[in-house]
Amino acid sequence: MRSRTALIVAASVLAVVVLSVALAPWISPYPPAQQSLAERLAPASPTHWLGTDHLGRDTLSRLLEGGSFSLAVACAATLLTAALGTAIGVVSARRRGWIDEVLTRTSDVLLALPEMVIALFVVAVLGAGPVSLLLALAVTGWTPFARLARALAYDVSSRGFVEAARVLGCSPSFVVFRHILPHLSGPLLGQAALRFGQFLIAVGALSYLGLGVQPPQSDWGSMLASAQPYAARSPLGVLAPGLVIFTVALCVTLIGQHLAALAGLRTLLSLAPSRRGSDV
Amino acid sequence: MSEGLIIEHLHVGHGVPPAQRRWAWKRRESGRGPEPASTPLLSGVDLTVAPGEFVALVGASGSGKTMTALSVLGLLPPHVHIEAGSIRLGGTDLTRAGEAELNRVRGGRVGMLYQQPKRVLNPRRTVRSHLLEPLALHAGLRGKAAEERALELLSGAGFPDPASCADAYPHQLSGGMAQRAMMALALAGRPELLLADEPTSALDPVLERQVLDLIDRQRREHGLGVLYITHNLATVAAYADRVAVMRAGRIEESGPATAVLNAPQTDCTRTLREAAALTPDAKPRRAVDHEASAAVVLDRATKRFPGRGRDARPALDEVSLEVRDGEILGILGQSGSGKSTLARLVVGLETADAGRVARAGDGAAAPSRTPGRDVQLVFQEPHDSFDPRMRLRTSLEAPLLTRGGTPAARRKRIHQAVKEVDLDPTILDRYPSQCSGGQLQRLAIARALLLEPSVLICDEATSALDAVTQRTVLDLLRRLHESRRLTLILISHDLSVIRYMSHRVAVLHRGELVELADTADFFARPRHEHSRQLVAAALPPACAILEDQRLSQPNVALNH
Numbered sequence: 001m002r003s004r005t006a007l008i009v010a011a012s013v014l015a016v017v018v019l020s021v022a023l024a025p026w027i028s029p030y031p032p033a034q035q036s037l038a039e040r041l042a043p044a045s046p047t048h049w050l051g052t053d054h055l056g057r058d059t060l061s062r063l064l065e066g067g068s069f070s071l072a073v074a075c076a077a078t079l080l081t082a083a084l085g086t087a088i089g090v091v092s093a094r095r096r097g098w099i100d101e102v103l104t105r106t107s108d109v110l111l112a113l114p115e116m117v118i119a120l121f122v123v124a125v126l127g128a129g130p131v132s133l134l135l136a137l138a139v140t141g142w143t144p145f146a147r148l149a150r151a152l153a154y155d156v157s158s159r160g161f162v163e164a165a166r167v168l169g170c171s172p173s174f175v176v177f178r179h180i181l182p183h184l185s186g187p188l189l190g191q192a193a194l195r196f197g198q199f200l201i202a203v204g205a206l207s208y209l210g211l212g213v214q215p216p217q218s219d220w221g222s223m224l225a226s227a228q229p230y231a232a233r234s235p236l237g238v239l240a241p242g243l244v245i246f247t248v249a250l251c252v253t254l255i256g257q258h259l260a261a262l263a264g265l266r267t268l269l270s271l272a273p274s275r276r277g278s279d280v
Numbered sequence: 281m282s283e284g285l286i287i288e289h290l291h292v293g294h295g296v297p298p299a300q301r302r303w304a305w306k307r308r309e310s311g312r313g314p315e316p317a318s319t320p321l322l323s324g325v326d327l328t329v330a331p332g333e334f335v336a337l338v339g340a341s342g343s344g345k346t347m348t349a350l351s352v353l354g355l356l357p358p359h360v361h362i363e364a365g366s367i368r369l370g371g372t373d374l375t376r377a378g379e380a381e382l383n384r385v386r387g388g389r390v391g392m393l394y395q396q397p398k399r400v401l402n403p404r405r406t407v408r409s410h411l412l413e414p415l416a417l418h419a420g421l422r423g424k425a426a427e428e429r430a431l432e433l434l435s436g437a438g439f440p441d442p443a444s445c446a447d448a449y450p451h452q453l454s455g456g457m458a459q460r461a462m463m464a465l466a467l468a469g470r471p472e473l474l475l476a477d478e479p480t481s482a483l484d485p486v487l488e489r490q491v492l493d494l495i496d497r498q499r500r501e502h503g504l505g506v507l508y509i510t511h512n513l514a515t516v517a518a519y520a521d522r523v524a525v526m527r528a529g530r531i532e533e534s535g536p537a538t539a540v541l542n543a544p545q546t547d548c549t550r551t552l553r554e555a556a557a558l559t560p561d562a563k564p565r566r567a568v569d570h571e572a573s574a575a576v577v578l579d580r581a582t583k584r585f586p587g588r589g590r591d592a593r594p595a596l597d598e599v600s601l602e603v604r605d606g607e608i609l610g611i612l613g614q615s616g617s618g619k620s621t622l623a624r625l626v627v628g629l630e631t632a633d634a635g636r637v638a639r640a641g642d643g644a645a646a647p648s649r650t651p652g653r654d655v656q657l658v659f660q661e662p663h664d665s666f667d668p669r670m671r672l673r674t675s676l677e678a679p680l681l682t683r684g685g686t687p688a689a690r691r692k693r694i695h696q697a698v699k700e701v702d703l704d705p706t707i708l709d710r711y712p713s714q715c716s717g718g719q720l721q722r723l724a725i726a727r728a729l730l731l732e733p734s735v736l737i738c739d740e741a742t743s744a745l746d747a748v749t750q751r752t753v754l755d756l757l758r759r760l761h762e763s764r765r766l767t768l769i770l771i772s773h774d775l776s777v778i779r780y781m782s783h784r785v786a787v788l789h790r791g792e793l794v795e796l797a798d799t800a801d802f803f804a805r806p807r808h809e810h811s812r813q814l815v816a817a818a819l820p821p822a823c824a825i826l827e828d829q830r831l832s833q834p835n836v837a838l839n840h
Contacts, residue, residue, distance in 0.1 A: 160664035
């Protein structure tokens with residue numbers, strides 16, 4: 001049961017990170033924007049656990065502050081794209097015909113374009129900031145959800161109980177919200193966790209390019225960017241945010257894979273009617 | 281040297297604590313509610329199949345028939361293990377065999393036939409490519425030799441033109457053809473034993489006879505031992521040398537087929553036999569009023585599905601039919617004959633491309649496009665017609681939600697409906713996976729009747745059920761027909777069901793209505809050639825041997 005151990009470790013690490021980021025205003029040792037030019041690029045020490053950056057700001061405090069931005073944007077992007085994608089996918093599957101054709105082709109086109117380039121373009125047009133970052137990620141981010149939701153909704157729609165609901169005169173909203181969406185929830189949850197990790201990295205990358213938050217506010221990507229010129233003198237300044245991004249993305253992905261596997265198993269079981277016994 | 285299959289004292293059970301049993305895979309279960317956790321799946325099964333012997337294994341769903349077959353192949357589901365006993369095949373102990381040895385057995389020394397061949401065949405591969413695999417693996421044939429042997433097997437399986445069949449993909453085969461192709465596949469490894477798990481229960485009598493005759497011929501010609509799993513006693517009486525009756529994981533009774541069926545020693549066998557005795561003497565009690573108005577009228581109704589198969593034959597071709605108010609109309613036909621399309625047209629799930637479908641409840645205006653409350657449909661697969669994630673109460677309440685009424689009134693109506701189908705309302709708090717097929721099918725009927733329809737269509741509603749459960753559902757339908765003056769349209773490929781239930785019979789063949797006659801007339805003097813074949817192929821019911829011991833009142837008070 002190695003995967004189970006991995007799941008528990010990943011979940012606890014993630015919980016610790018999220019909790020400390022949430023509690024940052026109370027637990028961070030220094031105000032994150034407080035400069036102290038005398039202590040520039042200090043190594044790790046009892047006073048500065050992770051050292052300081054090129055303006056003498058405490059790295060740990062800035063990591064804690066920056067986390068809230070990165071995690072919030074990634075989280076919001078995941079929720080937004082999941083909701084949008086699911087809605088589009090379910091509409092495609094239920095309406096079929098030309099609506100399905102248009103929506104599916106659109107998502108195919110968006111999938112063919114490099115995500116990062118589109119995001120860069122959107123941020124460049126709208127200007128930097130959390131909202132434009134969110135939009136940049138959402139423009140292409142909904143497509144995997146839409147494809148998954150469409151395929152699953154197609155499958156569920158052909159099941160006997162959906163036909164039965166039609167014959168019995170149930171309303172379309174009952175069919176969608178009570179029959180179809182519950183069957184989609186598992187796989188979509190797994191997909192959402194996988195995407196969250198990717199969004200976190202994307203937010204880091206865009207911030208690294210200077211398209212995220214504006215100074216003096218910190219976030220993991222921009223910390224990485226500003227520490228890079230001094231990497232030789234103070235490697236911790238680069239390593240710390242890099243490792244945090246890596247760890248959180250890894251944890252969420254692991255959890256996501258686990259959820260997806262679980263949901264996949266359940267979907268397979270529920271899609272094979274003749275193999276279902278009355279086993280309790 | 282070969283001594284056939286010998287199973288001794290086989291015990292099979294779950295090797296995991298009952299809490300984890302949710303995931304345990306069981307094909308079908310009798311569903312007497314949640315069972316005690318310690319129940320073994322098989323306890324002390326003894327069974328032998330000598331070379332050239334045709335042994336039938338019968339029993340209700342969930343009695344362990346399939347589990348026995350899977351144990352032979354070493355294909356038990358995860359968490360299910362052989363706990364004791366031995367399975368020997370021609371001297372090899374299969375319970376001790378390693379995976380490599382078992383792989384030589386599967387498809388090699390033991391061939392397998394399944395209930396639904398199309399689920400077993402890979403839709404992306406031709407019959408030929410399916411055949412070449414076991415020929416290479418088990419017979420060591422490759423290239424031209426394998427090709428020739430494949431064609432030989434197919435012609436042996438009754439394909440007049442084996443080459444064209446070899447090039448076909450599974451979807452291009454009919455149900456009967458697919459089962460015969462499976463037969464060729466099962467014989468490719470020159471097996472000593474054939475395991476046939478309900479190979480004919482989805483087929484009409486003509487095809488059933490074809491497949492069973494084919495098995496029987498192979499048995500005689502090649503000394504093939506056959507273990508035939510079924511709940512159809514008529515075929516057992518006609519083909520099997522010996523029969524073993526299973527119940528709850530035990531062999532209750534076994535012996536020569538005629539002896540066991542003629543003079544059953546256990547209640548279990550008696551129950552099975554009585555359930556199978558759908559004797560036509562008990563006619564539908566209420567005579568149909570020939571002057572009655574029409575409940576459903578089809579006037580040259582035609583339905584075409586775009587791009588289906590090789591031929592552009594319509595699924596339903598100018599079918600004109602009138603269903604009288606209060607009658608039971610049986611519709612016979614093979615799979616693909618348009619029976620289900622007819623049902624879907626009548627209920628309103630599809631609209632006719634040409635012609636007219638009118639229901640008595642329709643307004644004078646254009647026929648309603650929404651599926652109507654006046655005609656309801658019960659589907660074939662009970663486990664599929666309820667949402668597995670919904671409590672049954674919610675599933676039954678759903679159709680009432682749009683019809684107004686207070687929650688208390690809805691609750692009362694649902695409870696009434698459930699009682700009407702002889703179930704306890706506490707079942708409503710369960711999930712579908714916690715119920716048996718028979719229970720769910722009765723709930724499906726209750727759900728359909730909640731809307732007070734005047735016409736109920738049962739699309740193969742009992743073909744997924746075992747004989748005993750089928751009998752209870754059929755008797756329930758008859759009672760509802762009486763008490764509610766319900767018009768019933770029964771769709772089936774099973775002649776005995778139609779004969780037992782209906783006033784009139786309609787026969788569909790390749791989308792056309794080829795015959796419509798009173799039931800007695802139809803069975804005495806079928807007019808169309810296809811009908812004649814159907815009637816001629818029907819086996820006498822297993823109890824026909826027993827005319828003198830006429831069964832009095834069928835006892836179907838089972839603990840459901």
